[in-house]
Amino acid sequence: MPSTATLLTVAAMIIGGYGVLVAGMYLAQRSLLYLPSGQPMTPREAGVPEMRGVLLTTADGLSLTAWHRPPVGDGVTLVYFHGNGGHIGYRGHRVRPFLDAGFGVLLVSYRGYGGNPGRPTEDGLYADGRAALAFLEARGFPPGRLVLFGESLGGGVAVRLAWEQARAGSPVAAVVLEAPLSSVADVGAYHYPILPVRLLLKDRFDIVPLVGEIAAPLFVAHGEADLVVPIRFGRKVFDAASEPKEAFWVDGGGHENLPAFGLHARVLRFLDRHLAAGAPRTGV
Template structure:
């Protein structure tokens, strides 16, 4: 019987690759989630006098911090804002201020493991946090036709999942720099690794967006090097609901707010949400 032998260089390469894969599997959360663990200042300390810090109770027993801003008008949108993978509520204070100027209501949910919140972030955990936010808005009496799920980067995946699970509970969905799945991103940025074998949190938005019924706005930057705009277009192609894409020609991943994305969302919501 013929035998096959490996050179020492090839064997060393396999061992290195195996060790790297094991390390990535063990520490992959550090490549996905970048929480600021420090509790944020109170909204009042940041000049957000109308905003209140509230506590959301999740179905799995956690109490997570959120910021709540009431709408200035009965016909204003009420955003369930699901933030990205970095920072804390503190890093969304300027965004909250912009929403306040528009008169919108907002519930800005801070993920578990972020900003002093208990727990550790995960795909299933973030889905629970998003559900707790929706339940809080429903308990406050806001009509489904006024509630808009706004996902920012990583937050687009829980937003899509929630909108697919509860299609009757939302009047609109805004996706800021959305991606098709975490697996697609891993394959894009780490092409030599067996991502399909290593990745735990898949965030497969592409398989879920077809169940969304509310109108969708996709905000993306043409110069986004983290999430290519082609992923937003793929989500739009897979959607069953009405989808509009707004693309900023010169913007990268984190620049859409300054590039006119909020104004684009305001126009979209004014046209799409039914009259009160």
């Protein structure tokens, strides 16, 4: 039988190793959360040649490249906040159906992504989103003529901005969330159950306390087979939201393949039903 001293030594080694693991995860957490990758692309290379590059100026002085096309006629603009990986060049096919339907589209690229300056943080992405809305408002597209679309982590940005606009008395026209996180804490605890994730996080993107106060129609889509952000977190967001709201729970859908299950058609029908008469989808 091992001696008490041996047992204490082993316990100290286990505790020490765990402490090193926790410290390492704390220091590396943003490199795990934000995954910009790939070479920057042009709109033409991404399959959206009608879009043009524009600059968004943030409150902290960054100039970020984004892609924009105005709506057809007097229509509505969809502001697309992508997820934590890649860059806007990988989202051309995701906004194509909205461009074809006559929507204006602003593809927002975050700091540190796609060749943009800066490093991504939660507050930084919110600032980037605010710069996107300011860009549009300066060109005659107020919040009431905007649909905010959040893909995965981008849902945290979309909901935060929609909540801010509602508090300011200028709610957006609608919000669409594809495979949203209820919070980084929830998803992190799912992926790393042995770590005290909720105590370590710097960036949280906690949607649930805000989504019930966005004062806009909400559409939530999530795949039943999503292993990155399990569907229970999307349901948590939906349950916390106020009416009007609509869910699209996709049997067999994963984290990134919901367009293959008819996502865009469902979103377009939702927007046709809910966009106010004063904010028509298109000008035709």
